[in-house]
Amino acid sequence: MKIVIVGCGLIGVTTAYSLRQRGHDVTVLERAEGPAREASFANGGMLTAGMCQPWNGPGSWRILLRSLVRSDTALQLRLSVLPRLMRWGTCFLRNSTAAAFERNCRSNLRLALHSLEAMHALREQAQVEFGRAARGSLGVFRDREAWRSACRETVQLFSDGLVARRLTVAELVELEPALRPIAHKLSGAIHYLSDEVGDAQRFCEALAKVARALGVDFRFGSNVRGLEMHRGRVAAVITENERFVADRYVIAAGAYSTALLKDAGIRLPVQPAKGYSVTFKEANSIVGLRRPMIDHDLHAVLVPFEDGSVRTAGTAEFAGFDSSLKPARVRNLLALTRELLPEAQLNEGSAIPWCGLRPSSPDGVAIIGATPVENLWVNSGHGHLGWTLAAGSARLFTSLLSGDAPDIDPNPYSLKRFS
Incomplete structure (x- = not known):
């Protein structure tokens, strides 16, 4: 055809x-x-079956409401786009119940595992190079109950093919010494063993x-x-x-x-959700991070690439088709980087900011x-x-x-x- x-x-x-x-x-x-x-172009860089949850988890409506008066929430909703989002937003909230969220997580997980397998075959067939690293990814938690709850949810997904292990803070630091400076703020982590990282562009x-x-x-x-x-x-x-x-x-x-x-x-039913990232070129010699990580409490992703660069990504801003970089959101990502890497002494002036419109379905x-x-x-x-x-x-x-x-x-x- x-x-x-x-x-x-x-x-x-x-x-x-x-x-x-x-x-x-x-x-x-x-x-x-x-x-x-x-x-x-400059997305988070993670091929992650382990962290494929939709944005609209139970309680996400509270974050969206707070975002109307605060600029540092993980989900941002702009008042100007509310009329356009009414139908889509109703479906988004309808899918934030516990039952719908679990169903949608499983759908994403099944496709993600299928996709990792397909990527392996594609890579071998096409012989493409993109800085792939296959060391898994780390989900870290500051809140102890959130960590325990995530561990329970992860175990429930083992039957669908997810491969992961629970880590205490001591085990986390032994696996990833770069996180030692924030160890006292953490309660635990999950190591998703099948996850990978690579440069999408x-x-x-x-x-x-x-x-x-x-x-x-x-x-x-x-x-x-x-x-x-x-x-x-x-x-x-x-x-x-x-x-x-x-x-x-x-x-x-x-x-x-x-x-x-x-x-x-x-x-x-697809609407744009603006995602942001900042990339530090040739920075991993300072950071020393080997695996991508997501801080579930800060809603921030920190990704080391094989070329030595480090990228922080996060946030989802519902602002229509406005693709402009908002300085406040970039500053927020830089602040999150400092929180994740307090001793790294990265040159923020050399950080390369980016934003892109992610095509988001309501479920x-x-x-x-x-x-x-x-x-x-x-x-x-x-x-x-x-x-x-x-x-x-x-x-x-x-x-x-x-x-x-x-x-x-x-x-x-x-x-x-x-x-």
């Missing part, structure tokens, strides 16, 4: 490669001048190069204006200069997928597969887990579009669940 994909971030490029491997004729349209220039560049050699036609600098519809089907994708005709059309444009699908009369689970329009498909809504879920989502998507039996149950990721 001839297939046109809109979007060349993590989801778009892995989907293009997977479809081409299956024998399809693939063209990728991307408005930027290269792959992974937006939400995939570097991965996308490398995989796009391989895919192009296999015959994928990448059209960078192609700004998609919309979908041309005819008799209930997509007739073409229209850019500023060309008209692209195919048998199937795939929207993998992240947070911008919603507007494109609207042309076809489809309501995609925190990706949307993968067919739409009500016969020849129009979607792969979006991965939120903060795009890097983790990319390879598995592409494999699942390719199976569905090609009419093959998928390796995992596709129903939890279908757009139909919002009908």
Whole structure:
């Protein structure tokens, strides 16, 4: 089949490669001048099955309410976007009950484990290098009851394939000496053994190069204006200069997928959530951290990369399509870095700030597969887990579009669940 994909971030490029491997004729349209220039560019860098919980856990509504008057909460809600978020936000809150949160966690975990397996196969097949390190990740806790509760929840997920172990503070410091300066503030940790780390932007560049050699036609600098519809089907994708005709059309444009699908009369429940990061180049010789970690109480991720850089990431800001860097949020990340690494003496003046719009579904689970329009498909809504879920989502998507039996149950990721 001839297939046109809109979007060349993590989801778009892995989907293009997977479809081409299956024998399809693939063209990728991307408005930027290269792959992974937006939400995939400087993300947290973690391929984590262990920490794949949606943002809307029980009690998240309290954090959102506090964010209206404070600038340092993990979830930020801007008053200006409230009217646009009413329908989406209602579904978001409906999925923050304990039962819904557990169900959505399991859906993410199953896809994440499938994705890690798919990534291993892809890496061997395509021979791409992206600074991969496979030492697991660390979830650290300051509150003792929160640690105990997380340990209980982790044990419940063992049957789904999660591999992890509980660590006391002494065991944590023995495993990761770089955390010794904050050991007195911690209650315990969980070591997720299957988790990995890697540079997502570097991965996308490398995989796009391989895919192009296999015959994928990448059209960078192609700004998609919309979908041309005819008799209930997509007739073409229209850019500023060309008209692209195919048998199937795939929207993998992240947070911008919603507007494109609207042309076809489809309501995609995906909204942008702005994530921030700061990267310190050549800093790990000072820090000495070997594994990525997330401080569950501070809602901050600290990631060492194989090139020696260290990245702090965190927060989710619901501010519509405002992609500007807010100085207050950057200062907050720098303050979190100081809290996590009080003795590191990092040069904050050299920190490289970044933000990107994560495509977030209201239940925190990706949307993968067919739409009500016969020849129009979607792969979006991965939120903060795009890097983790990319390879598995592409494999699942390719199976569905090609009419093959998928390796995992596709129903939890279908757009139909919002009908």
